[in-house]
Amino acid sequence: MNTLTDTDPGAAFAAAYPQRPIPAPGNVDTSPICLTPGIEADLLPLWAAVVPETRARGNDIHLPISLAFARRLCDAYPDANRELVLVATLLHDTGWAHVDESKIISEGFRGDWRKAGIRFEHERLGCDVARRVLPSLGYEPEFIEAVCAIIDGHDTRPVAHSLEDALMRDADRLWRFDHAGIALAAGWFSQNPAVYTDRLETEIIPELITHAAVDMATTDLDRSRALLQTAVLR
Template sequence: MTTPKTPVADAGRAAGTAAAHRADANPAAVDSATADFAAAYPVRPVPAPGPVDTAPIATTPAALEELDPLWRAVVHETRTRGNDIHLPISLAFAERLCRAYPDADAELVRVATLLHDTGWAHVDESRIISEGFAGDWRKAAIRYEHEKQGCDVARRVLPGLGYSAEFVERVCDIIDGHDTRPAAHSLEDALMRDADRLWRFDHAGIALASSWFGMDPATYTDRLATEIVPELITQAAHDMAVADLARSTALLKTAVIR
């Protein structure tokens, strides 16, 4: 099933959004946008007005063909940090989330999700695990670097595919800070963040990510339950995560193999 495209906001609104959300340009404005989002969606996890699909994500892969030109433009960037597994699964979850939250700009969520971690291909790969997953990881320099590089990728590939300058900056507003900014500043930002986490609950995500941390699947799935589920912003993502985690732990026999 394909999420419908929603129109890109008019140039004035988009330009204003870009200026407001750029942390390096105006941190106070970013804080204001975050506060506005929290005020607009005061209940957490954010209730879903649309249908919530908790079936295995393999039953609804990301829309075919529509984004293929963008995928082809970033093949190089998919070959680092398991992005060729992480990004397609995250995009499939993003599309599901957009169906659950029809007020979101689905096109923005989808493109930002597809590109959000492409910056890992342009940083020192040896530092990704040692720095990007250790200690206070939100403050790790390598995290900021991959966000900046991801924005550079977006600005390089999107204009040639017909995306407007304003839309590109809205994509970058989400990419720049998706790991290091402590809270979401819009519904689209929240959905991308949740999609970025949801892939971990699928058995493919568990297999890949547990190897990054040097954990057995039982230990890693315990961590998902105690640390990652509480981070999810939307109720739809929470429901998907809980359903996927139950399936994955049963499949991997983590209650016994630990």
């Protein structure tokens, strides 16, 4: 007879990492993300393959910053498959380039936005991008499907299914705490930086899965609030 953890990868992951946020066995870098070195050279062909997908929904800001945070999270959690985390992070939001752009803000960032149909659509289309660009770059089918398993559900599935999934999800949230992320994302939600940073504290930090991400987020939030004078500019 199957147990819950036999059939539910989310439950299996939760059982494997019962302490939340998950403690970090490696170094946790909380310095400004702009100090992170450039991306690995072996990812440059992948970046080149998805340039058109970076032109939608601020992906040319969101994806590089998220990838920098993903790199730091992999340093903090060396047991994770680093290549899987980085490739999934680079590709996770490329599907936004293939949805109705007029609906990205009106449906994807309003109301109960996590359940919006366009959210499910961008995940599915992001998997299509991964399956289109990765084979010609030499990635094996099993790896590509592992990437797609992370992309498919990164916004809409309530729980992570693996450590790699968790690190990608945390990286996807951490970029918002940098002042560049605040400047871009606050507009998506029609909020000023002060209100948006309040939301980051009350809604997004509790969603973070790893302790390293919590440390990075809280440190970055303090820096961004001080820089943007959110105590005054309300």
